Amino acid sequence: MSSRSVTPIRRVLVANRGEIAVRVMRTCKERGIETVAVYSDVDRNMPHVMMADRAIGIGPAPARESYLVIDKILDACRRSGADGAMIEIDTLNDSASKPKAQGLMPGGILRCSFQS
16 A cells, blocks of 8 residues: 555646537536636637636647647646646647657546646
């Protein structure tokens, strides 16, 4: 048995959109976890953005310039103070993003711990 203490996740960044994001956010809210949405310019008024406690723009409409750029997602994690993130790994088709996403657990869950 490990003696490490586990810090609960208090804020989750959801790097997805549409029904998946809404379901994740609903579950987080039911458990008292704050949510952060990321959105492209055209998704600014989408349900997942309106439902989130906070929202951060990550760029232009094409997913390859916003949702699929792992550096933008990680920057949004830092800026929002999220200590966890749900990222759809399979969508990270950019070869430069893959190594940066290696630390993700199965299902695309990332435990964020950024130090200034």
